[in-house]
Amino acid sequence: MSSKYPRSVRCCLPLCALTLEAALILLFYFFTHYDASLEDQKGLVASYQVGRDLTVMAAIGFGFLTSSFRRHSWSSVAFNLFMLALGVQWAILLDGFLSQFPPGKVVITLFSIRLATTSALSVLISAGAVLGYVNLVQLVVMVLVEVTALGTMRMVISNIFNTDYHMNMMHIYLFTACFGVTVAWCLPKPLPEGTEDKDQIATIPSLSAMLGALFLWMFWPSFNSALLRSPIERKNAVFNTYYAVAVSVVTAISGSSLAHPQGKISMSYMHNAVLAGGVAVGTSCHLITSPWLAMVLGLVAGLISIGGAKYLPGCCNRVLGIHDSSVMHYTFSLLGLLGEITCIVLLVLHTVWNGNGMIGFQVLVSIGEFSLATTIALTSGLLTGLLLNLKIWKAPHAAKYFDDQVFWKFPHLAVGF
Structure with a gap:
């Protein structure tokens, strides 16, 4: 019988992380420089504000959203920050290298930082499916592979289908969900007997997770509009996302009450369902020209998120053999699929109204983008x-899943542990 003592990463983690950081510093030294152009001051401030919103979403929003576990809240917050910091650095270099041929010096602008932050957000979403099962060394590997895969996916789709930054990045919802669920499927599945309560939600950490959801809710319009160039499209994206997330909150509370026999509201359902509208409207947010359609999407997305959280966990555990600890795929895979379908329908209608006659071609292009993104994510x-x-990564023993004590220093007689 194997030992249940946690495997120490004292040598493995510092060696891996610091060596990687030193390599990144050298790459930045030899291959990057700042943009020397004089930007309009007003545009510069607006661009910085969007980047700041994305950073708040990543560091506080996603950091606290996954902190609801009874004995894994410290690790959830800190590991998210670690992945964000590492992912942004690698994404800036990767995006710069992939966007120019032949390779040369990477010019760092505020837009490239926004793009890198958005890429790093993909890892935070996917990691929600494996937090509690893995250590920081394994998360380093996950960050490097996923950011590379996402950057490659965007480059391939852009070259084949000639799509812009926004449409490329809005595949992120489905991409990250498929990626995270596939990784979780490969990891050891069941929790050991006697440790099932570790992934249960506690009252105070659940409130912290709701705080993270509130930050995400406030700044999701910035996320959906971050990579759009046209002022009109940015305006549409902000307005439509705002209405969609507003309706999804009302739907989440109502649907949660409806799903309970005594009509009580579940905080665990609320964490992700309040964001459902922002995910569903993301791909098509710049195409919608009337608020009612965004509101309908928010309503449908909220119902799907509540229904998925209530009825799908048992199915996923039994049939697919996965244990998505943060139920991220109910928020992102199903709603990302809804968003992709909505975008295809809107593009077809736009083609019909303009009398273009290229409906079949437009549908094939959209399905091709969607299929390629999903294939790269699964692979x-x-x-x-x-x-x-x-x-070699010294993964935590199964008996120590969802346990902060594996990674953190606690007082000798820590209450509650």
């Missing part, structure tokens, strides 16, 4: 899951 997720199963 890279499978590769990452197999890599994370290697023993």
Whole structure:
């Protein structure tokens, strides 16, 4: 019988992380420089504000959203910040190298920082499916592979289908969900007997998770509009996302009450369902020209999120053999699919109204983008899951899943542990 004592990463983590950081510093030294152009001051301030909103979403929003576990709240917040910091650095370099041929010096602008932050957000979403099962060394591997896969996906789709930054990045919802669920499928599935309560939600951490959801709710319009160039499209994206998330909050509370026999509201349902409208409207937010359609999407998305959280966990555990600890795929995979379908329908209607006559071609292009993004996500997720199963990463023992004490220093007689 194997030992239940946690495997120490004292040597492995510092060696891996600091060596990687030193390599990144050298790459920045030799291959990057700041943009020397004089930007309009008003545009510069507006661009910085959007980047700041994305950073708040990533560091506080997603950091606290996954902190609701009874004995894994410290790790959830700190590990998210670690992945964000590492992912942004690698994404800036990768996006710069992939966007120019032949390779040369990478010019760092505020837009490139926004793009890198958005890429790093993909890892935070996917990691919600594996937090509690993995250590920081494994998360380093996951960050590098997923950011690389996402950047490659965007480059391939852009070259084949000639799509812009926004449409490329809005595949992020479905991409991250497929990637995270595939990685979780490759990891050891069931919790050991006697440890099932570790992934349960506690009252105070659940309130912290709701705080993270509130930050995400406030700044989701910035996320959906961050990579749009046209002022009209940015305005549409902000307005439509605002209405969609507003309706999804009302739907989340009402649907949660409806799903309970005594009509009580579940905080665990609320964490993700309040964001459902922002996810569903993301792909098509710049195409919608009337608020009612965004509100309908928010309503449908909220109902799907509540229904998925209530009825799908048992199905996923039994049929697919996965344990999505943060139920991220109910928020992002199903709603990302809804968003993709909505975008295809709107593009078809736009083609019909303009009398273009290219409906079939437009549908094929949209389905091709969607299929390619999903294929790359599943393939890279499978590769990452197999890599994370290697023993060299010193993964936590199954008896120590969802346990902060594996990674953190606590007082000798810590109450509650």
